[in-house]
Structures are given as structure tokens and as C-alpha cells.
Amino acid sequence: MPEIVIDGQTYEFEGEHKLLQFIQDLGKEVPFFCYHPSMSIPANCRQCMVKVGQYVKDKETGEYELDENGEKQIRWFPKLQTSCNLTMSDDMVVHTQETDDLVKRAQKDNLEFILINHPLDCPICDQAGECPLQIQTYKYGPEGSRFEVKKVHKPKRVELGPRVTLDAERCINCTRCTRFTQEISNTHQLTITSRGDKNYPTTAPGETFDDPYSMNTVDICPVGALTSSDFRFKARVWEMNQTPSIDITNGKGSNIDLWTRDNLILRITPRHNEDVNDHWIPDEARDAYKLFNENRISRPIQKLDGEQILSSWNNAIATFNEQVADTDKDKILIIGSPHASVEENYVFSKYANLLGIDQPVFTPNIEEGKGDGFLITDDLAPNTTGCKLLNLKEKKASAIKKSVKNAELVIVLSDHLLDRNVLSQEDFDDKFVIVFATNHSDTTKAADLVVPITTAAEHAASYVNIDGRIQRTFPAKETKYSNRRLDLEMSEGRLDRYGTNFDNWRTEENKVDCLPLWRFMAEVSDQSGVDVVYNSGREIIEEIAGLNEAFSGVSYPDMDDNNGIQLSIEGTKKTKA
Secondary structure (H helix, E strand, O other): OOEEEEOOEEEEOOOOOEHHHHHHHOOOOOOOOOOOOOOOOOOOOOOOEEEEEEEOEOOOOOOEOEOOOOOEOEEEOOOOEEHHHOEOOOOEEEEOOOOOHHHHHHHHHHHHHHOOOOOOOHHHOOOOOOOHHHHHHHHHOOOOOOOOOOOOOOOOOEEOOOOEEEOHHHOOOOOHHHHHHHHOOOOOOOEEEOOHHHOEEEOOOOOOOOOOOOOHHHHHOOOOOEEEOOOOOOOOHHHOEEEEEEOOOOOOOOEEEEEEEOOEEEEEEEOOEOOOOEOOOOHHHHOHHHHHHOOEOOOOEEEEOOEEEEOOHHHHHHHHHHHHHHOOHHHEEEEOOOOOOHHHHHHHHHHHHHHOOOOOEEOOOEOOOOOOOOOOOOEOOOOHHHHHHOOOEEOOHHHHHHHHHOOOEEEEEOOOOOOOOOOOHHHHOOOEEEEEEOEOOHHHHOOOEEEEEOOOOOOOOEEEOOOOEEEEOOOOOOEOOOOOOOOOOOOOOHHHHHOOOOOOOOOHHHOEOOEOHHHHHHHHHHHHOOOOOOOOHHHHHHHHHHHOHHHOOOOHHHHHHHOOEEOOOOOOOOOOO
């Protein structure tokens, strides 16, 4: 097997590898800026240079040639090499900055050149705290600058498009952004303009950077040149909690991170998962922070004399039980949702089965032609496949409308059916309508009882994407009834750990008065004598895995360890009438 020696340590390898990526995979570090594992390799930043040589072998005997000390003789390349585009070979010898002063000096000098015209505005830069240039300058760069001439000035605060703002003075011309639009999103909307120390990325004259994946350029920018227009100056990275989650805006289930401060989601960024979304997410996935923060339903709502008023949880539980008890079971319609998690749909399904109510129905949320064959799908819901695997009855909009017409009590789970024109206000006439929802909508306005439930940012639950991969969320936001310090699944940032409720970065109003669906149904069950009592999504998925063959072997720990679990989805793609 081929071998390579890196800083005196021998490693075996198979296949073709680029040296920089191989070093990273070993957990070692060589600084770089322009390289990205999912794009082409221009080797233009010159920061990842290393010293490279080859053991010398006798051409005739194949034996290694030895020096006067009896050590294998090394023939060094005449110049330092960029490790990002260097293909590894057998008997290669590599010295990084960890073991070679020449390499260390070269990286230091290169950083000094990069910083010649770079503005010293780290204190006001959004990238501060997670900036590769800032970090590597501290680790490998010069202690000060020897250049005392005036820096080159370039355009600042340029709105390239509706989502991305450019500060050209910070750009180090790594070309990551232009390569992204050429190789990943294929829109070719960005290019480098001007020459020498005056060049920077921009759009063609009169064009707008409205690429549906434009904000990925913000994520991959190694400096603060490209920033998110709606996140600029809102928070520092060290003030926020970072919580892994999944995108709920479509059926792909892209892996994301939720960034929280003062119990508000301030931004959403991609989380690498090679089996789902690689390093990217669409821009529309980032807008979900508004869904988590704004227009939230807080406290149950009941309709009295035709007007909706805030109610109490006790009244909501009592009303729910009274309506179910007073209505013939064949006149009760439970509508599940592809927008709700596996656990939520299962709880309603079990509740219906125990009471002798028909199995919940659902209708997919499909917008034909919306998908782009990449990370945007025609399916606008995150759990359509999960509903099918749970054996919920799939119905088209017309069939749902007919079922509602024949019902007296309609219970809707997390699906704004009026807003997406599946139903109309007239369909709810003479019905008692109970809606479980997270946000206000036309559907909740038409309901007789509205029960506020947690979003994907407030509970741990699983969703099955269009490819049959089950993944789960972690709670990133507290509710009125949860506590970050007591919930072991919630991350705790510096402001949480050292703050108190009296600090000005704590706003109690940002905690929504809502419950996980299973917690509400546990209260309902306790009063109605039905055994649907769960304390967490973890308990529910364990029960599902034991009863439903499609979910066999599924558990939260396995989902966490493997970035999701691939399920068999044969037979789930057929749409019923």
C-alpha cells in the first residue's frame, strides 16, 4: 500500500488524494483560504504551501538510496508547493509549518502580503470571531505591519442583490464566491472585476445577484467581504448558541444550524451532510427564522360568540375532551400534516385508533415546477414521506374537502389548509374546528379552538425527507415551560451560562406560551382515560421503531451518529385519490 510521510509520521493511503484534504482528514492543520472541498482548486491564495520531497530509489535495484547517516535520501522539490492541488504519491515526504521554519516563514510572509490593503476593522466586521483570516493571522501571521502607505480603497456597502452586501476592501480574491456561482448554482452571476490590487467580485453591469443560493457565498467567504444583508450588525458569533437542525421549508431536509440569542433565531446556516445537501442550502431555507420568531401563537385561543379570545390551557384541554366525547366517532375527522413531525403524526394516529376514530388523513403540499433538481423541491413539506410510512391516509384536496363536509368535528394538525387553498372558510361552516398550529394564519382565524404547539426549533422530533432519510431536530429555543439549563439536548451559550433574568439581553416575551403536541395530548389523555402519554419525542420514536417495520432500528442516537438513517420507501411514492 502507498505510504506518505507527513512531519515525520508515516501514513498509508489508497486511491488519489489531494494533500491538503488528506492532512485535514487526519485532524492536522495547514492554513488556507481559497480551497473548498466541493469546488475546483485554483491555488491562488498561496497560503497552504508546504515543503515536499520524494524518497530516492535506485532505478536498477529499486532500493532506497541512503545518505551518509544511513537515512533514506530525500530529493526535495526546488520550491514550496501548494498542498491544495498537489496529488499525493507513494514515498512522498511532507513538512508543514509544524516542523519546518521555511514553511512557517512562507506562510507568515504570505499573510503579510494579503493584509497589505486589508482594512483593520475586525471590531465592526460581522465575520469577527469566525473569520479564517482573523484566526490564521493570530496563529501564523506577523505581529504587525511594515507597510505605512495608504491602503487601496474599494466600494463599500454594495448591495449585490436582495440578500448579499459586499465590502470590497475586505476581499482577498480567493474566488470562492465566483466559483460557487459557476460550479454549484450554475448562475454565473458573479465575476472578478478590475486587476491587481484593485480587483473584487461583483455582478455584470445592471445585473442583480438574485441567485436562489446566493447566501452560500456569505458562508464560504473566508473574510467579511460578503455579508448577509438581513443579519448585518445583529449579533456576534460568540453571543449566539449554535444548534444542529434540519430545514423544514421543503422535502429535501437539508442539514442546518440554528443560531440563537435571547431566545430568537437570528440566522440559519448550512451544516455539512454529504448524503443530503453537502455544504449548501437554498436561500429560502434561511427565511425560516421568521417562522420561528414572528407571528407566533402564544396561549390557547377559543372562539366565543364569533370572536376569538385568549384562553387557558385548562379550558383548552376541557374543550378538546368535551368535543371529542360529544361527537359521534364517525363524524370526527383528524387531518395530519406533512409539515408536522413523525412523532406528532404518530401521536394523533394512536389517539384516533384508541378511540375508534378513523385513521388520520393528510394531503401533500406540492407545487409542480418549483423544484430545481438540486436542493429546492416541488414538495414544500418536510415530512410527506413520514406520513406515508406511518400509514396515514393520503388524499387529494378534493377528497379532503369531501371528508370535511361529512364531519362535525375537524381536528387539524400543523397544516394551513385555508391558506394553501385546500379548503375554504365555507367548508368549516357548522363544524367545530380545532387547529394545532405554531403561527397565526387564515386557518387559525377560522378555528373554534387554537392550540399553540412547538416548532421544529423548540422540540426534538424527526422528519423523513423525499429520499427516505429520517433526520431529527434539536430544541434551539426555550418556551414558557422549558429551560435551557435543565434540558440536556439544548446548547448553552455564554450569555445563557453567565446571565440572569435581570440582564438586558434576556427578554421573557421571546418565550412562546406553547407545548409540544405530545405534552398536550398527554394532558388530554389523562382526563379522558386514553393511554397516549409521552414525555419526549425520544420515547415516541422508540415505540414507533418497535411497532412499524418501516422504522425498524431507528433511534435518536443512531440518527445523531450517522447524520440520519436511510429508510426503505418502496411503495410510498404512489399518490392516492
